[in-house]
Amino acid sequence: MEAVLWYVLTSTRGGANRIRILRALDERPRNANRLAEELDLDYKTVRHHLDVLEENDILTDSGDDYGAVYLPTDRVRNYWDTVEQIMESTE
């Protein structure tokens, strides 16, 4: 899990925005639309990042299609130290 977090969040082209998304969802679960508005990102970009993060078991969603809210998985909560370390080195 740690290796996945480092790669997906710090080593890919979209890494910086994925960190912003994860940070926002840690504060409060939100749906894709709200995230796009709040982070000033294109809706499709946000959708893509959410899919990648879900695929890697970093995020999960509430499952109600359009209104689905996203939140960090239990698994990533167990590795939150790593996430914080990554967030701290970002600026």
Place this chain on the structure above:
Amino acid sequence: MVAWIDLARAAVGLNMLLLLALIYVWGRNYYHIRSKHTLGLLLFALLLLGENAIAMYFYSLDPLLSAWFSTAVPDPAWQAMMALHVFETVALAVLAWITWD
């Protein structure tokens, strides 16, 4: 007829392009995220770019070696060399594919 050395130059050139794409992404990430991981990936790509740049220099510019590589190296030796270059190209393409995401 395309000579083996031209194919080798093309493969090495492709490796260099893929590495430049990786250096672009990893360099930008290192600029924002000062961590051991981002630095390590950047250094890895820079060193591998160096390796390919040296190969390109031997194949194309070095007065002694480039002449020798283009006239005196038999086909079976080129085929073996090409296998190395092409495996590297595929490996870098996979890495670029997961990184350009």
